[in-house]
Amino acid sequence: MNKVWDAIIASPPSDVHILIELGNDAWWSGFQEKAEALLNMAKSRPISNADDKAGLASKFARLLAEPDVAESLLESGGDKANSYDIDGIRLEIAAARLARASDQRSIDLISSSLKRATKSSSIYVNEQFLDALKKANALPALKSVGDAFVAEARVQDDPEERGNWFGLASGAYRRAGATLEAVTAAREGLESVPAAVLRRNGTRNGTPTPREAAVNANGFGTNPVRALYLAGEREEAVKFGYLTGYDRYKFAREANESPNPMWLIEDKSEFYLQDAMLDLVYKPDRSLARRMYEALSEHPVPDTYSTEPDESLLGTYAALAGERDEMLDHFRRAVTALHENGYFALDTAAIWRKGEVILQRPVFEK
Numbered sequence: 001m002n003k004v005w006d007a008i009i010a011s012p013p014s015d016v017h018i019l020i021e022l023g024n025d026a027w028w029s030g031f032q033e034k035a036e037a038l039l040n041m042a043k044s045r046p047i048s049n050a051d052d053k054a055g056l057a058s059k060f061a062r063l064l065a066e067p068d069v070a071e072s073l074l075e076s077g078g079d080k081a082n083s084y085d086i087d088g089i090r091l092e093i094a095a096a097r098l099a100r101a102s103d104q105r106s107i108d109l110i111s112s113s114l115k116r117a118t119k120s121s122s123i124y125v126n127e128q129f130l131d132a133l134k135k136a137n138a139l140p141a142l143k144s145v146g147d148a149f150v151a152e153a154r155v156q157d158d159p160e161e162r163g164n165w166f167g168l169a170s171g172a173y174r175r176a177g178a179t180l181e182a183v184t185a186a187r188e189g190l191e192s193v194p195a196a197v198l199r200r201n202g203t204r205n206g207t208p209t210p211r212e213a214a215v216n217a218n219g220f221g222t223n224p225v226r227a228l229y230l231a232g233e234r235e236e237a238v239k240f241g242y243l244t245g246y247d248r249y250k251f252a253r254e255a256n257e258s259p260n261p262m263w264l265i266e267d268k269s270e271f272y273l274q275d276a277m278l279d280l281v282y283k284p285d286r287s288l289a290r291r292m293y294e295a296l297s298e299h300p301v302p303d304t305y306s307t308e309p310d311e312s313l314l315g316t317y318a319a320l321a322g323e324r325d326e327m328l329d330h331f332r333r334a335v336t337a338l339h340e341n342g343y344f345a346l347d348t349a350a351i352w353r354k355g356e357v358i359l360q361r362p363v364f365e366k
Contacts (some may be wrong), residue, residue, distance in 0.1 A: 001029070001031065001357060001360045001361065002031070002034075002360070005026055005031050005034035006034075008022060008034075008038070009034065009037050009038065009041070012038070012041055016042050016045045016046075016047055016049075016052055017049070017052050017055075019038055019041060019042040019045070020038075020039065020042045020052060020055055020056050020059065022038050023035045023036075023038035023039035023041075023042060023059065024059060024063075026038055027059075027063050028282065029357070029361070030281075030282075030284065030361040031361070035063065036064060039056065039059055039060065039063075039064065042056055043056060043060070043069065043073075047073075050077050050078055050079075050080040050081040050082070051081045051082065051083045051084060053073045053074070053076065053077055053078030053081065054073070054074065054078040054079070054081035054083070054084040054086065054089060055081075055084065056073055056078075057069075057070040057071070057073035057074050057078045057089055057093075058070070058084065058088075058089045058092055060073065061089065061092040061093045061095070061096045062092045062095075062096070065096045065099050065100070066096065067093045067094075067096040067097045067100070070089070070092070070093045070096065071093055074086065074089065074090070074093075087113075090109065091109065091110060091113055091129060093106075094106035094107075094109045094110050094132070095110065095128065095129060095132035098110070098132045098133070098135055098136040098138075099132065099135055101136075102136040102137060102138070103136070106132075106136070107133060107136055107138045107141050108141075110129045110132060110133060110141075111133065111138070111141040111142075111144065111145055113129070114129060114130070114145045114148075114172075115144075115145060115148045118148055118149065118151075118152040118165070121161065122161055122164035122165050122168060123164075125168055127168070127171060130142065130145070130168075130171055130172055130175050131175070133145070133175065134175040134176075139176045139177060140176075142172050142173070142175050142176035143172070143173065143176045143178055143181070145172045146169045146170075146172035146173040146176065146178070146181060146182075146185065147169075149165050149166075149168045149169035149172060149185075150165070150166065150169045150185055150188075152165045153165035153166040153169060153185075153188070153189065159192040159193075159195040159196040159199070159221070160192070160196035160199070160200075160220065160221045162189065162192045163189045163190075163192040163193055163196050163221060163222075163223050163224045164223045165189075166185050166186065166188055166189025166192070166223070166224050166227070167185075167186065167189055167223030167224045167226060167227040168223070168227075169185040170182045170183070170185040170186040170189070170224070170227035170228070170230075170231055171227055171230070173185060173231075174227075174230060174231050179231060179232060182227070182231040182232075183228065183231045183232070183233055185227070186224050186225075186227040186228035186231050186233075187224075187228065188224075189223070189224030189227070190224050190225060190228070190240060192221075192224065193221060193222055193224055193225055193240075193242050194210070194242070196217075196220070196221030196222075197210075197213050197214055197217045197220070197221040197222060197242060198213065199221070200216070200217035200218075200220045200221050201213050201216050201217055209241065210240075210241030210242045211241055211242065211243070211244065211245075211267075213242070214241075214242045214243070214244045215244050215245075215246075215267045215268070215269050215272070218271060219244050219246065219247055222242050222243065222244065222247070225237050225240050225242045225243045226243065226247050226251065228240070229243055229247070229248065229251060229255050230251055230254055230255050232255070232256075234255055234257065244267055244272070245262075245263035245264050245265070245266050245267040245272075246263070246264050246267055246269065246272040246275070246276065248260075248263045249261065249263045249264040249276065250276070250279070259288060261288075261291050261292045261294075261295035261296070262295055262299070264276055264292075265295055265296065265299050265301070268301075270301065270310075270313075273296075273301060273313060274313075276292070277313075277316055277317065277320065280292075280317075280320045281320070281358065284320070284361070286320070286321055286322050289317060289320035289321040289322075290321040290322075290323075292317050292320075292321075293314070293317040293318050293320070293321045293323070293326070296313070296314055296317055297314065300314070301313060303337075308337060311330045311331065311333045311334035311337065312330070312331065312334045312347075312348055312351045312352070314330045315327045315328075315329075315330030315331045315334065315351070315352065315355055316351060316354065316355050316358070318330055318355070319354075319355035319356075319358040319359050320358060322359070324359055327355050327359070331348070331351075331352045331355065334348050334352075335348060
């Protein structure tokens with residue numbers, strides 16, 4: 001893939017919009033240096049379209065952490081774009097500034113935006129902006145945001161919204177170093193979790209355990225128990241019952257635990273296994289991928305359409321672990337077991353190709 005990106009850079013497209021999109025694709029494919037080259041190339045071109053300027057500004061702020069470049073793109077006409085949330089891009093620029101140094105104007109912009117979110121819905125809160133405040137050591141701002149979230153949670157009638165706001169408040173307090181307030185907010189939100197998860201389960205048959213119900217709900221409604229886990233009360237969070245294995249696995253390091261792949265596997269959720277795989281695609285970790293691959297090999301997950309192990313899933317995790325021979329063995333078995341259906345053949349070929357691309361990324365080529 002390096003050769004492909006090098007060829008594109010050597011003979012780039014004339015359309016600046018395509019150039020921007022290629023830079024974005026390179027970044028999320030794990031080729032950050034190529035992405036930077038393509039985006040800088042786009043910046044050097046004349047750009048007449050306001051949407052292209054705004055899109056490029058967002059990428060310079062969010063991906064490359066270049067707030068001055070991003071701001072200049074907005075000021076030169078990008079702020080007139082119709083297809084982008086310009087206020088959102090300004091927040092990305094503020095976060096990029098805080099990643100470099102404390103800046104009171106950026107702190108005020110982000111904290112006021114987070115507080116305004118209480119007038120709409122918890123889904124509009126991006127926790128990356130809480131992280132940006134933490135990086136700037138803006139502890140009073142974080143605590144103030146936490147107070148605003150708690151106030152909103154206490155007036156909410158909807159159990160999921162109530163729990164979400166308590167969970168977000170706990171996260172703000174935790175980042176501010178206010179552990180007691182973080183734990184207190186998370187605990188206050190726990191009472192809303194069963195009702196929120198039950199509603200997400202709808203009319204499913206049977207009587208699932210709290211954890212099974214949480215898995216069925218794909219973790220929706222469980223924000224307070226995740227927050228409690230992250231606030232340091234790990235045993236209490238696990239005993240409460242509504243913490244999915246995926247969430248424990250995903251946030252283990254933040255909670256000062258080593259992620260155990262079995263927590264994830266025991267959820268018996270193909271959705272979670274695929275999501276965890278994507279995490280490893282975007283944030284390569286060969287050691288963790290190897291542990292996941294070994295655990296899945298010992299406790300294989302059945303293919304969606306049979307009782308046999310999902311060889312394509314195993315092959316992809318083998319690729320993420322940097323193990324070409326094991327990857328090839330799994331995909332060969334997947335091909336041998338193919339149903340007489342063109343869809344499955346194309347699907348397997350696409351996943352196999354993804355494994356090959358993963359192995360060609362810089363993290364494996366070094």
